[in-house]
Amino acid sequence: MSEQDERARRHAERMARKKEVVDRKIAEAQEERGVFLVLTGNGKGKSSSGFGMAARALGHDMQVGIVQFIKGRFATGEEAFFKRQDNVQYHVMGEGYTWETQDRDKDGEAAREAWAHARDMLTDPAIDLVLLDELHIALKYGYLDVDEVVRDLTARPEMQHVITTGRAAPQALIDAADTVTELQVVKHAFQAGIKAQKGIEL
Amino acid sequence: MSEQDERARRHAERMARKKEVVDRKIAEAQEERGVFLVLTGNGKGKSSSGFGMAARALGHDMQVGIVQFIKGRFATGEEAFFKRQDNVQYHVMGEGYTWETQDRDKDGEAAREAWAHARDMLTDPAIDLVLLDELHIALKYGYLDVDEVVRDLTARPEMQHVITTGRAAPQALIDAADTVTELQVVKHAFQAGIKAQKGIEL
Known part of the structure; x- marks a missing residue:
């Protein structure tokens, strides 16, 4: 041979x-049931991963709900893109935060209002996948009560998937999740002086 | 107070x-230029992250090229979804591989043919973002020459972004990249006996 x-x-x-x-x-x-997925860590790509799964669900003609708990200073590509799709409910928290507004009371109010939208989705069995983008930052700053959040996530319809993203997911969320991925930075273009680029960061 | x-x-x-x-x-x-991003590691969400960035780029009305170097046994949601979008060129490698076909020669041929499509995108300045999904597996099995791949990636148009995904990115690719994220498994629903779910895994 x-x-x-x-x-x-x-x-x-x-x-x-x-x-x-x-x-x-x-x-x-x-076992067939809705999965609760946490994307955390400091590495680039957490939100994108959540949005990629939303796209994948839309490819299966599923219904998708998205709440963004942070809004940067720029209009984001994901907002522009997903708002044009059928079968998507999209809510962006009213205020850019947190180092932008520097107002804790206002930020807390905005986060709680965004959670009310999330809860509407989490009690609607017609929504197949809920993406709660940058939820972890709202928990980290204490704008939302983690026990209440876990309770609402756990009580969602049996076949509904939910994805939460952001640095520093609290342990209670990790404990409650089915799948947890930690994204770690190996290196980042920003550190080499490259400006945030449309399509990659924005 | x-x-x-x-x-x-x-x-x-x-x-x-x-x-x-x-x-x-x-x-x-x-500095403004195209970024080369590597998404690697064993954690769930690498491909999704790449597809989320593709969606984000489409939100900015950018042109996107996608080559998938692996095709599972099921029709995937991302393929269905992105093929329906404007401004997307989408190529899926002809053969499902590698534990499916068990034929090294056929797999290598399919991977090289897919790379020819990738190279067409990597030499076209009209394409703003190129996603090479599961490229790393083709390199791991030696179906593509890593030096040739790095050379083609490095020679791409200055403002073009490129994203490669898959476990076990070779060191030469990591060295050439601007941003590298390693996705680590903290836990996975599959280990708890939950079947791969549409919208999440498929």
């Missing part, structure tokens, strides 16, 4: 074993 | 300092 044939044979064997493992795991994982 | 007023005052001070730092960093980061 030539070296190339031998390599191809070993590859086929390895992949056949991998297929067995994958198939078995898929066969074992049979 | 009441305790609440004192808390509000301290918050305003802290946020004013934070605003200073953020404003200074933004003022310093003034």
Whole structure:
């Protein structure tokens, strides 16, 4: 047998074993219900990941609800994009915060009003996926009560998915979640003096 | 001064300092050019993050090119969704791989053909953002030459963004990138016996 044939044979064997493992795991994982996913850590891509899953859900003609708990100083591409889609309810918190407004009372009020919108979505079984973008920052600053948030998330319709994003997810949220990913910075263009770029950061 | 007023005052001070730092960093980061972003690690959300950035770019009416280097056994929501959008070129590698086909030669051929599509996008200045989903797996299996890939990525138009996703990004890719995020698993619903869910995994 030539070296190339031998390599191809070993590859086929390895992949056949991998297929067995994958198939078995898929066969074992049979519970069907809505998933609660937390995206946290300092790395770039948490919100984008949530928005990518929203896009994926829309590809399956599912209904999507989005609440953004932070609004930067620029109009964001995701807001422009998802507001034009069918099957999307989109709410952006009224005030840019927190180092922008420097007003704790006003920020807290805006966050609580945004949570009221989130709760409407979390009690509506017609919504298949709810994305609560940058929720963690509202919890970190104590604008929302974490126990109340976990209670509302846990009480949502059985088949509804929910995704929360932001740095520093509180432990109570991590405990309540089904899937948790921590995004870590390996390096960031910003550190090298590159301005935030449309389509990537904005 | 009441305790609440004192808390509000301290918050305003802290946020004013934070605003200073953020404003200074933004003022310093003034280079404008296309960014090369790598999303790697074992955590859930890498591809979604890339697709979320594609959505964000579309929100700015930018042109997007997408090549998927892996195709699972199911039709994916992201494919259905992004194929319906304007301003998107979408190419999916012809063959599902690798533990599915168990055929190294066929997989390599499919990966090289997909790279030819990627290269067309990477030489077209009209495309603002190129997403190369699951590219890293094609490199890991040696279906593509990493030096050739880095050369093509580096030679792309100056203002073009490129995002590559997948586990186990090779070091040469990490070295060439501007921004690298590693997604780590904290926990995963699949481990708890929950089936892959539409809108979340598919």
